[in-house]
């Protein structure tokens with residue numbers, strides 16, 4: 415872990431209180447929570463900024479059965495490296511492991527959304543995580 419730096423920030427009191435509660439409950443410092451939140455924010459912001467090699471997972475909840483997503487997955491086999499399918503409370507949930515061009519991953523995510531699926535992409539930028 416690198417050198418730490420201190421700086422003042424102003425946030426709403428209710429938000430500050432929530433963070434204090436969570437920090438107490440988890441037995442960690444507020445700084446640790448803010449650090450984690452900022453790392454996630456930076457990862458997501460960096461992902462949207464410019465094309466890059468990206469890895470991560472896409473969570474896909476099928477809005478209705480029989481969408482035939484396998485054909486779509488076949489079209490994007492260049493970026494799909496793994497796949498898990500599970501029924502949760504009667505709903506099909508897929509977790510897709512992706513690695514490749516960020517534009518292709520975005521394209522796949524957009525296609526899944528337009529099929530009526532709840533879709534959430536979580537970029538991992540493993541190179542950044544390895545350094546910390």
Ligand SMILES: [Zn+2]
Nearest residue numbers: 461468516537
């Ligand atoms: Zn990315």
